[in-house]
Amino acid sequence: MDTTVSTPAPERKKIIFSGIQPTGVMTLGNYLGAVRNWGPLQEDYHCAYSIVNMHAITVRQDPKALRENTLRAYALLLACGIDPKKSIVFIQSHVRTHAELAWVLNCYTQFGELSRMTQFKDKSAKHADNINAGLFTYPSLMAADILLYQTDLVPVGVDQKQHIELARNIAERFNGLYGKTFKVPEPYIPKVSAKIMSLTDPTKKMSKSDENPNSFVAILDDESTIIKKFKRAVTDSEAVVAYREGKDGINNLMAIYSSVTGKSFQEIESEFDGRGYGDFKTAVGTVVADHLKPVREEFARLMNDKAYLEDCYRNGARQALELSQRTLDKVYKKVGFVL
Ligand code: ATP
Ligand code: LTN
Numbered sequence: 001m002d003t004t005v006s007t008p009a010p011e012r013k014k015i016i017f018s019g020i021q022p023t024g025v026m027t028l029g030n031y032l033g034a035v036r037n038w039g040p041l042q043e044d045y046h047c048a049y050s051i052v053n054m055h056a057i058t059v060r061q062d063p064k065a066l067r068e069n070t071l072r073a074y075a076l077l078l079a080c081g082i083d084p085k086k087s088i089v090f091i092q093s094h095v096r097t098h099a100e101l102a103w104v105l106n107c108y109t110q111f112g113e114l115s116r117m118t119q120f121k122d123k124s125a126k127h128a129d130n131i132n133a134g135l136f137t138y139p140s141l142m143a144a145d146i147l148l149y150q151t152d153l154v155p156v157g158v159d160q161k162q163h164i165e166l167a168r169n170i171a172e173r174f175n176g177l178y179g180k181t182f183k184v185p186e187p188y189i190p191k192v193s194a195k196i197m198s199l200t201d202p203t204k205k206m207s208k209s210d211e212n213p214n215s216f217v218a219i220l221d222d223e224s225t226i227i228k229k230f231k232r233a234v235t236d237s238e239a240v241v242a243y244r245e246g247k248d249g250i251n252n253l254m255a256i257y258s259s260v261t262g263k264s265f266q267e268i269e270s271e272f273d274g275r276g277y278g279d280f281k282t283a284v285g286t287v288v289a290d291h292l293k294p295v296r297e298e299f300a301r302l303m304n305d306k307a308y309l310e311d312c313y314r315n316g317a318r319q320a321l322e323l324s325q326r327t328l329d330k331v332y333k334k335v336g337f338v339l
Pocket of ligand 1: 159
């Protein structure tokens with residue numbers, strides 16, 4: 001008689017990967033659209049998060065500033081609650097498999113596909129004097145970042161959806177040719193704050209590389225700067241706090257307020273019923289500043305402990321290399337490279 005008790009196989013913990021470019025100080029858009037979700041995910045998933053400095057050089061960077069911003073971005077991730085004991089947290093250029101897989105994937109990505117990427121179109125319009133090949137093939141490197149870890153879910157803002165769709169297509173194409181090699185990833189996009197808009201032009205995405213610092217709130221801005229920026233935010237002349245088409249500025253402030261306080265749009269509308277935009281803007285500024293205060297304090301503490309940071313990113317790179325090498329080995333074998 002068979003006496004073994006058959007217990008169901010424990011469900012495999014899903015894998016999360018995401019990245020952020022060290023192109024400046026993280027904004028409220030990056031935070032609410034992506035990074036804020038990364039910490040809580042650590043409890044239920046295997047997570048890997050990267051400072052993608054190789055992506056950053058697709059537009060010209062000052063080397064000294066890039067080096068400093070990379071370290072600051074790393075410290076900021078930890079300050080936002082990403083725990084290097086729970087997640088793999090690393091700097092992209094430390095892990096050579098990313099560039100290696102990116103080359104292979106470039107050969108399985110079509111020129112036409114890359115030409116359709118809206119980020120490429122936007123960035124090449126913005127940097128017309130430097131439309132380099134890296135800017136064009138950027139999505140293949142991003143696909144490599146994701147596919148190397150057999151990622152299930154990619155938590156990002158909505159602007160990255162198109163790149164993730166391309167990564168899925170590349171994975172499916174490669175799997176179709178050579179048999180199952182890559183997990184096909186899904187985007188993971190928040191409902192309310194997937195696209196935070198610029199405070200000076202609410203039809204444009206808030207972006208950390210915007211040359212007008214009033215257009216974005218940086219996570220490290222102090223309280224009075226944050227409140228000042230919200231007070232100056234472009235709205236409309238209607239003086240009614242309501243979420244409606246055509247009220248881009250107010251809709252954006254409501255999305256921010258809702259995302260930070262957890263209140264619904266309806267609750268916000270009644271809270272500010274009969275009150276002017278001045279009150280509303282101060283309230284948004286205050287909740288954002290209060291919410292970010294512990295992040296600022298933890299960041300300052302971490303930046304005073306460079307030895308700890310170095311320990312964390314070296315260790316992160318070691319773990320990332322070990323995992324990603326397994327996928328790269330499979331790929332090299334499948335395409336016919338002599339091993
Ligand atoms: P850059 O200005 O250099 O293009 P960026 O501000 O767009 O940078 P990234 O490093 O490219 O920032 O993005 C990091 C993460 O933040 C991505 O998941 C992206 O989708 C998200 N993100 C960026 N801007 C916003 C925004 N305005 N609203 C919501 N999410 C955003
Ligand atoms: N392309 C992204 C940054 C990025 C990324 C990734 C995001 C690079 N590699 C992998 C998620 C997964 C951006 O511009 N925001």
